[in-house]
Amino acid sequence: MAEPIIRVENISKAFRLGVLGAGSLREDVASWWYQMRNKGARRELASDFWALQDLSFEVKPGEVVGIVGHNGAGKSTLLKILSRITEPTSGRIVMNGRVGSLLEVGTGFHPELTGRENVYLNGAILGMSRKEVDRKFDEIVEFAECARFIDTPVKRYSSGMRVRVAFAVAAHLEPEILVIDEVLAVGDAAFQEKCIGKMESVAEEGRTILFVSHNMGTIRQLCQRAIVLQNGRVTADGDASEAVSQYLQDMEKGVNEAFSENNPKRKLRGKARFTDLLILSKEGLPVQDLIAGETVHFDLSFESGGEPIHSIRLDIWNDFGVVATQLSTRFLEMGTIDQERGTLRFTIESLPLTRGRYRISAVCHCHEDLSDLVPNAAVFSVSGGSIHSSGISPPSGRCTTMIPFTCGMQAVRSLSGV
Helix, strand or coil, X not given: CCCCCEEEEEEEEEEEECCCCCCCHHHHHHHHHHHHHCCCCCCCCCEEEEEEEEEEEEECCCCEEEEECCCCCCHHHHHHHHCCCCCCCEEEEEECCCEEEECCCCCXXXXXXXXXXXXXXXXXXXXXXXXXXXXXHHHHHHHHXXXXXXXXXXXXXXXXXXXXXXXXXXXXXXXCEEEECCCHHHCCHHHHXXXXXXXXXXXXXXXXXXXXXXXXXXXXXXXXXXXXXXXXXXXXXXXXXXXXXXXHHHHHCCHHHCCCCCCCCCEECCCCEEEEEEEEECCCCECCEEEECCCEEEEEEEECCCCCECEEEEEEECCCCCEEEEEEHHHHCCCCECCCEEEEEEEECCCCECCEXXXXXXXXXXXXXXXXXXXXXXXXXXEEECCCCCCCCCCCCCCCECCCCCCCCCCCCCCCCC
């Protein structure tokens, strides 16, 4: 068995809230200035916040490991410790290789220097010699698609352009360990696909990747293994698909309280609000396991609070964290809803979704402003079926939605039109 390239042993990280020295220099200066301006105000007692608690795991050379979890779960803190940007409060880490990190947009970039100068600066930070950077420079610029602006100061770059250059440097300078936080979300879809392809080729070369993302489809596509963090602790560590499924199931545990005003994930900003969502079969019976090609109803109850409701929408999310489809009153030009309370029934005559797990978010707008958003308002699964006469549907995970179509042979027409 190969020796681990990363060994994390009982790592914990505490931040001392309310005191200097707990964050970056900029945060400390801001905190000091606030305290100076508010000398007469009562100061709250400092307290410890444990971002990570007793984490232990190992990563073998060549593994591609996804790290997933809710916002605040400790993902970014873990990557900063692995990148030696911050020190753990307790525990130790053994890294048997050179680390290349891409944690924030433009990390390590000097805004007054040009793109060319920042490529060499980042290379030096990663421990590369000038000759190594020279050898890879043209590849980096080509990948980043920034040749036209390479001698322009970075301060004039867009956030997307900074990400392109930063990723290109980190990926092409051949670190044994590549650590990537959720920065690719800044780039456009085409560049994200390009980055994923590059990470796949990096993994094929035997290098190790730690990748944080909220896109479960990317985690499943890129990673063989995933670690799930919750409140600074590891709750799952194993096969990427299984770990992602457990993470999504944990998200679904709050569905029963989705419509509670105490739901911290709910965005209740106006008087109009939702009160319930039922998934019903064609016969009107509650169901959670659906069959593609069959009729399904979504009964969404609401109270207007005296405000006219301009639109109500259901977003149906798949297991990959992508909206598979939307059902909206705007699409049907229903106009304003003036009832004090009621139940809207969205009906799909022939369910076009492929096999998998789905979550529904309910969204309400009044006067173009968000009034209520309930994430994870309901969950359901599609276990089989098809909208096609053959009864065949695409394999699970290949695509999300089926569409009706026809296909037939056409008569051969001559180019002359005769």
